[in-house]
Amino acid sequence: xxxxxxxxxxxxxxxxxxxxxxxxxxxxxxxxxxxxxxxxxxxxxxxxxxxxxxxxxxxxxxxxxxxxxxxxxxxxxxxxxxxxxxxxxxxxxxxxxxxxxxxxxxxxxxxxxxxxxxxxxxxxxxxxxxxxxxxxxxxxxxxxxxxxxxxxxxxxxxxxxxxxxxxxxxxxxxxxxxxxxxxxxxxxxxxxxxxxxxxxxxxxxxxxxxxxxxxxxxxxxxxxxxxxxxxxxxxxxxxxxxxxxxxxxxxxxxxxxxxxxxxxxxxxxxxxxxxxxxxxxxxxxxxxxxxxxxxxxxxxxxxxxxxxxxxxxxxxxxxxxxxxxxxxxxxxxxxxxxxxxxxxxxxxxxxxxxxxxxxxxxxxxxxxxxxxxxxxxxxxxxxxxxxxxxxxxxxxxxxxxxxxxxxxxxxxxxxxxxxxxxxxxxxxxxxxxxxxxxxxxxxxxxxxxxxxxxxxxxxxxxxxxxxxxxxxxxxxxxxxxxxxxxxx
Amino acid sequence: xxxxxxxxxxxxxxxxxxxxxxxxxxxxxxxxxxxxxxxxxxxxxxxxxxxxxxxxxxxxxxxxxxxxxxxxxxxxxxxxxxxxxxxxxxxxxxxxxxxxxxxxxxxxxxxxxxxxxxxxxxxxxxxxxxxxxxxxxxxxxxxxxxxxxxxxxxxxxxxxxxxxxxxxxxxxxxxxxxxxxxxxxxxxxxxxxxxxxxxxxxxxxxxxxxxxxxxxxxxxxxxxxxxxxxxxxxxxxxxxxxxxxxxxxxxxxxxxxxxxxxxxxxxxxxxxxxxxxxxxxxxxxxxxxxxxxxxxxxxxxxxxxxxxxxxxxxxxxxxxxxxxxxxx
Numbered sequence: 001x002x003x004x005x006x007x008x009x010x011x012x013x014x015x016x017x018x019x020x021x022x023x024x025x026x027x028x029x030x031x032x033x034x035x036x037x038x039x040x041x042x043x044x045x046x047x048x049x050x051x052x053x054x055x056x057x058x059x060x061x062x063x064x065x066x067x068x069x070x071x072x073x074x075x076x077x078x079x080x081x082x083x084x085x086x087x088x089x090x091x092x093x094x095x096x097x098x099x100x101x102x103x104x105x106x107x108x109x110x111x112x113x114x115x116x117x118x119x120x121x122x123x124x125x126x127x128x129x130x131x132x133x134x135x136x137x138x139x140x141x142x143x144x145x146x147x148x149x150x151x152x153x154x155x156x157x158x159x160x161x162x163x164x165x166x167x168x169x170x171x172x173x174x175x176x177x178x179x180x181x182x183x184x185x186x187x188x189x190x191x192x193x194x195x196x197x198x199x200x201x202x203x204x205x206x207x208x209x210x211x212x213x214x215x216x217x218x219x220x221x222x223x224x225x226x227x228x229x230x231x232x233x234x235x236x237x238x239x240x241x242x243x244x245x246x247x248x249x250x251x252x253x254x255x256x257x258x259x260x261x262x263x264x265x266x267x268x269x270x271x272x273x274x275x276x277x278x279x280x281x282x283x284x285x286x287x288x289x290x291x292x293x294x295x296x297x298x299x300x301x302x303x304x305x306x307x308x309x310x311x312x313x314x315x316x317x318x319x320x321x322x323x324x325x326x327x328x329x330x331x332x333x334x335x336x337x338x339x340x341x342x343x344x345x346x347x348x349x350x351x352x353x354x355x356x357x358x359x360x361x362x363x364x365x366x367x368x369x370x371x372x373x374x375x376x377x378x379x380x381x382x383x384x385x386x387x388x389x390x391x392x393x394x395x396x397x398x399x400x401x402x403x404x405x406x407x408x409x410x411x412x413x414x415x416x417x418x419x420x421x422x423x424x425x426x427x428x429x430x431x432x433x434x435x436x437x438x439x440x441x442x443x444x445x446x447x448x449x450x451x452x453x454x455x456x457x458x459x460x461x462x463x464x465x466x467x468x469x470x471x472x473x474x475x476x477x478x479x480x481x482x483x484x485x486x487x488x
Numbered sequence: 489x490x491x492x493x494x495x496x497x498x499x500x501x502x503x504x505x506x507x508x509x510x511x512x513x514x515x516x517x518x519x520x521x522x523x524x525x526x527x528x529x530x531x532x533x534x535x536x537x538x539x540x541x542x543x544x545x546x547x548x549x550x551x552x553x554x555x556x557x558x559x560x561x562x563x564x565x566x567x568x569x570x571x572x573x574x575x576x577x578x579x580x581x582x583x584x585x586x587x588x589x590x591x592x593x594x595x596x597x598x599x600x601x602x603x604x605x606x607x608x609x610x611x612x613x614x615x616x617x618x619x620x621x622x623x624x625x626x627x628x629x630x631x632x633x634x635x636x637x638x639x640x641x642x643x644x645x646x647x648x649x650x651x652x653x654x655x656x657x658x659x660x661x662x663x664x665x666x667x668x669x670x671x672x673x674x675x676x677x678x679x680x681x682x683x684x685x686x687x688x689x690x691x692x693x694x695x696x697x698x699x700x701x702x703x704x705x706x707x708x709x710x711x712x713x714x715x716x717x718x719x720x721x722x723x724x725x726x727x728x729x730x731x732x733x734x735x736x737x738x739x740x741x742x743x744x745x746x747x748x749x750x751x752x753x754x755x756x757x758x759x760x761x762x763x764x765x766x767x768x769x770x771x772x773x774x775x776x777x778x779x780x781x782x783x784x785x786x787x788x789x790x791x792x793x794x795x796x797x798x799x800x801x802x803x804x805x806x807x808x809x810x811x812x813x814x815x816x
């Protein structure tokens with residue numbers, strides 16, 4: 001298997017699979033041994049088999065455009081990203097630590113607000129939050145947990161440090177692709193699973209089911225769990241139906257549900273109304289309940305908030321959980337961890353400058369060409385300024401935006417995000433990537449083994465979103481002991 | 489089970505069955521054509537009428553010839569009952585039903601759709617390719633039925649699939665039976681009788697019924713006996729009476745089904761009592777039309793009971809066949 005040597009020669013970022021001498025890192029050695037055993041035609045044939053499998057499995061995502069919504073085949077790169085178990089376990093511990101602190105934080109914000117009274121978290125940040133829901137004040141959901149499902153985006157900088165880029169606490173998606181990617185790899189490259197000790201990932205649906213079942217207001221019974229989707233035209237519909245199928249849950253739309261005068265949520269079944277105990281909602285807060293939020297919403301269920309507040313139904317993630325999914329709040333997560341858990345953060349935060357503070361804002365405005373500026377409440381890479389790649393005019397426009405609404409912006413130094421070898425025109429070329437593990441919490445904490453690796457398929461690009469030219473890879477967490485054996 | 493999911497499931501089963509039976513109808517027609525003597529003509533317009541699609545066809549095509557009709561029935565997505573449309577709708581419905589169907593089901597239907605999308609045009613061009621592609625549609629359909637029977641829990645969802653399949657199947661059997669009325673013979677043909685036998689044989693073949701008919705009924709293919717066999721022989725799984733019997737037993741396993749069970753039983757008993765011997769082509773055609781309307785009534789009752797109890801207005805997922813005008 002040939003490296004695209006000219007691209008790697010000019011390469012400065014950390015590579016996940018190759019060291020500075022462009023030799024395989026220990027965890028990736030068995031993978032490279034395997035790739036070397038395939039001749040060129042064989043790999044090309046497997047590549048085609050991957051595409052055919054993705055078409056047959058119907059793994060798609062939807063792109064919204066003027067010419068209608070199109071289902072695109074999921075872009076997949078067959079070269080996996082590999083990480084040693086010892087490194088992963090440290091990250092896993094950090095993810096769990098982070099989510100449990102964030103949940104304590106959210107519950108505090110909606111109740112006593114101790115962290116503000118103790119001067120650790122500024123009241124003005126909360127006041128400027130677009131995702132704080134006054135309708136949730138005074139509520140403590142089961143186990144005090146608000147964000148039951150979290151997708152945490154991780155990146156690695158040039159020196160090998162892994163940073164948390166953001167915590168997605170609203171309706172994070174991508175886990176179905178993580179699971180399907182592994183299925184594709186098993187179908188197309190079954191041999192490599194014999195020679196490498198790759199940890200399985202398929203317990204996620206069971207863990208998700210247990211996380212949700214624990215929220216049932218009728219413990220003891222077999223709870224009725226429903227995945228609430230906006231419908232078939234949503235870009236993540238594939239995932240909604242996939243997860244419902246994997247968990248044996250009902251896939252419902254808002255119009256399938258109603259809340260009775262007894263505040264219980266029912267679904268319209270063929271034999272009448274049937275009680276729903278837990279809703280895994282995949283629609284945003286604002287659309288959940290026209291009685292409380294956006295009155296024009298046809299996606300939600302009238303009375304759902306009433307049912308939830310009165311403890312008649314569990315909702316994951318809880319309405320209002322998004323308050324901690326905010327780029328400015330992000331900057332405070334290390335303090336949040338220290339405050340609630342009395343522990344040092346295991347995972348690093350990217351150094352962040354908050355434009356609400358005069359001195360930090362001045363620094364940002366004077367260094368726009370070196371920084372990435374992000375709006376507080378957006379997701380999916382929208383509304384960002386990547387300073388070094390922007391024109392002087394774009395930077396000037398952004399400076400105006402920042403001055404007009406400083407609370408809404410934060411900035412970070414540009415990271416030299418790591419790469420991994422990716423199959424491009426029959427060669428392995430370095431492409432930038434990130435990693436989104438999924439973390440669950442209700443009565444217990446769980447983090448996936450690895451996560452969804454998203455890769456920017458265009459040369460030099462840093463954008464990994466599937467709607468903008470990104471693809472994905474299987475993510476292997478491999479047993480270290482086995483690596484030692486294989487590298488001898 | 490969710491009412492909306494149940495409705496999508498029911499339609500998925502109907503679309504799949506319709507695709508298969510349309511493939512059978514076309515294969516049978518092609519066989520009939522090959523057997524026609526010089527001088528006999530096939531009424532293409534009648535074929536479309538039998539399928540209940542004459543209005544829609546006339547809106548979109550200037551002339552009813554073989555090529556136009558094949559395109560209309562196989563690949564034209566303006567026709568909601570074309571094979572490609574049916575498979576496409578079935579696929580869309582399956583997409584919303586992954587949680588109630590066996591995991592392999594989506595992949596199987598998706599593959600069938602991809603195959604047909606890529607081969608429908610070829611099937612319209614030549615009779616030989618048509619046979620290959622349509623046979624493939626029928627075979628893939630067998631695989632799907634096998635998947636449902638062998639790996640799906642025999643729960644409510646399973647009963648709904650069976651209901652959709654059997655209702656559509658009964659309806660299509662009456663339509664395929666009606667095919668013969670589309671053939672017009674030259675006046676005073678001496679070949680008439682021999683030819684009729686060939687044509688009824690094609691009808692039986694199209695429903696994979698020839699062998700069973702010969703074994704269970706007669707070595708001779710006579711119109712009265714074929715009609716009786718395809719309408720009333722409980723031993724043959726595509727006969728109308730058999731399909732209704734299947735529906736009856738599905739209803740016994742469904743909630744709140746007493747009325748529907750009765751309705752299916754009454755219809756089945758009525759068919760069992762009716763004598764069709766000696767009916768001329770026109771009278772038979774009229775009788776079959778009436779049967780189709782009664783099956784439509786059973787469909788309406790079922791839909792109202794299970795899917796629309798909480799809805800008003802047009803339900804999602806329903807793409808009904810162009811309604812047949814029934815004159816008493």
